[in-house]
């Protein structure tokens with residue numbers, strides 16, 4: 001199992017267990033876990049409604065690609081630890097990471 005921790009917009013912190021070997025993005029895992037993530041663009045790095053902040057484990061993630069960086073640049077509330085959840089592949093390397101959901105709710 002891959003274990004990550006999610007903090008929602010209300011500050012509630014919950015662990016999520018994800019089976020290894022699934023080929024999903026963090027955005028898809030959050031939606032499947034019934035977090036309120038709009039993901040309007042469907043994972044194309046075009047809407048930023050899947051914005052998350054990496055609270056722990058930032059160096060375990062791969063570097064953001066240009067499309068992700070360009071989109072993050074447009075966000076007024078982006079921080080140095082901001083990422084787009086749709087651009088993060090969920091695999092074993094995420095074990096122990098902690099994310100805060102930051103994107104718009106509607």
Ligand code: FES
Pocket residue numbers: 027038039040041042043044045046047048049050051071084085086087
């Ligand atoms: S789902 Fe639109 S940018 Fe991630």
